[in-house]
Structure formats: C-alpha cells, structure tokens
Amino acid sequence: MSQRVTRRQFLNYSLMGVGSFMAAGMILPMGRFALDPVFKADAKGDMIATGVKESELGKDPIKVDFKFEQEDAWYTSEVTEFAWVYKDGKDIVALSPVCKHLGCTVQWNGSDSNPNQFYCPCHSGRYEKNGKNIPGTPPLAPLDQYDVAVKGGIVQIGNKHENKLAK
Known part of the structure; x- marks a missing residue:
C-alpha cells in the first residue's frame, strides 16, 4: 500500500529541508569560530x-x-x-x-x-x-x-x- 504525499506535506518537507541547509550554513561557521583555538597549531616558543x-x-x-x-x-x-x-x-x-x-x-x-x-x-x-x-x-x-x-x-x-x- 503506497501512501500519496499531499501538497501540504510536500511543501512542509521542502521548507524543512531548505531551512535545515540554511541553519547548517550559519551554525557550522559559528562552531568553527568558537572552536578555532582548539584547531590552532602550538606556539613556536615563548622565548x-x-x-x-x-x-x-x-x-x-x-x-x-x-x-x-x-x-x-x-x-x-x-x-x-x-x-x-x-x-x-x-x-x-x-x-x-x-x-x-x-x-x-x-x-x-x-x-x-x-x-x-x-x-x-x-x-x-x-x-x-x-x-x-x-x-x-x-x-x-x-x-x-x-x-x-x-x-x-x-x-x-x-x-x-x-x-x-x-x-
């Protein structure tokens, strides 16, 4: 038995998918910025x-x-x-x-x-x-x-x- 997707469900799925990609596009760079000190190489020396x-x-x-x-x-x-x-x-x-x-x-x-x-x-x-x-x-x-x-x-x-x- 296959269920048909209604127009409302299709728009809901489409908007959720696009919104997820946009949120990921904003959150990933902010996460990288917050964690940047962890990824930096060690200092060459203090002297x-x-x-x-x-x-x-x-x-x-x-x-x-x-x-x-x-x-x-x-x-x-x-x-x-x-x-x-x-x-x-x-x-x-x-x-x-x-x-x-x-x-x-x-x-x-x-x-x-x-x-x-x-x-x-x-x-x-x-x-x-x-x-x-x-x-x-x-x-x-x-x-x-x-x-x-x-x-x-x-x-x-x-x-x-x-x-x-x-x-």
Missing part, C-alpha cells in the same frame, strides 16, 4: 632572542630591544618592544618599561635628583632597581617582570608576569 650577549650585561639596567610578530585578527605585524635588563649576582633580571600608574615609559636614571632609580616623567613616579614602587609616588604596584633565559650566550626574553623580586 624571543634579543641579540644581546650575556657578557654585555652588568649591574646597571640597559635597554634591550626585542621583536615579535603580533597577530590582530587577519593582520600580522612585527612589533618592537624593550625591557630593562641587568645582572643581579648570577641571575638576570628583565623589567617592563611600562609604568603601573598611567602606562608611560620609565627610564633608568631618568631624574638627576633620584639617581639609580627608574623614573616616570608623567607624574614623577619612581621605582627601585628591582622594580618595586617607592612609597609616596604615584605608582601603586611594582614594574612587571619578564621571564629570562640564556641560550648560546644570547639573552632571551619570555612572558611578562607580576614582579616576584619586589616584595
């Missing part, structure tokens, strides 16, 4: 070679530039940043140059009246050599610190994190 030799470092912080590729949506650009790097005994310390008050750039020995300190010219913020903020000046937190490694005698800069020296 960036600076071109500065370990032997060039001393007790006073020096400005060390490093470059990395930054991806903003579909645009990739090369970014140049720097860190203040010095030797503290056998350890190498790298501090962020960004003031924790308003994001200005701090300078080592930037103020004649406050030698051997990091100085922020925006609001006279000051930090000790280890990045600790000096009480009574605008910054409320110490300078951030970078992970540091030495590979083949060359200093490498890693991820930025909270300062562990300034406690």
Whole structure:
C-alpha cells in the first residue's frame, strides 16, 4: 500500500529541508569560530632572542630591544618592544618599561635628583632597581617582570608576569 504525499506535506518537507541547509550554513561557521583555538597549531616558543650577549650585561639596567610578530585578527605585524635588563649576582633580571600608574615609559636614571632609580616623567613616579614602587609616588604596584633565559650566550626574553623580586 503506497501512501500519496499531499501538497501540504510536500511543501512542509521542502521548507524543512531548505531551512535545515540554511541553519547548517550559519551554525557550522559559528562552531568553527568558537572552536578555532582548539584547531590552532602550538606556539613556536615563548622565548624571543634579543641579540644581546650575556657578557654585555652588568649591574646597571640597559635597554634591550626585542621583536615579535603580533597577530590582530587577519593582520600580522612585527612589533618592537624593550625591557630593562641587568645582572643581579648570577641571575638576570628583565623589567617592563611600562609604568603601573598611567602606562608611560620609565627610564633608568631618568631624574638627576633620584639617581639609580627608574623614573616616570608623567607624574614623577619612581621605582627601585628591582622594580618595586617607592612609597609616596604615584605608582601603586611594582614594574612587571619578564621571564629570562640564556641560550648560546644570547639573552632571551619570555612572558611578562607580576614582579616576584619586589616584595
């Protein structure tokens, strides 16, 4: 016994099929977008070679530039940043140059009246050599610190994190 399909059933089946394809066409790209981080390849590494030799470092912080590729949506650009790097005994310390008050750039020995300190010219913020903020000046937190490694005698800069020296 074969049942005949009525016009109403045919239109219902047709509209449901077309609607399903349209919904899948919208939902699949959204699902791919949501799951994109899972499908991405692992990072090449967190450490960036600076071109500065370990032997060039001393007790006073020096400005060390490093470059990395930054991806903003579909645009990739090369970014140049720097860190203040010095030797503290056998350890190498790298501090962020960004003031924790308003994001200005701090300078080592930037103020004649406050030698051997990091100085922020925006609001006279000051930090000790280890990045600790000096009480009574605008910054409320110490300078951030970078992970540091030495590979083949060359200093490498890693991820930025909270300062562990300034406690």
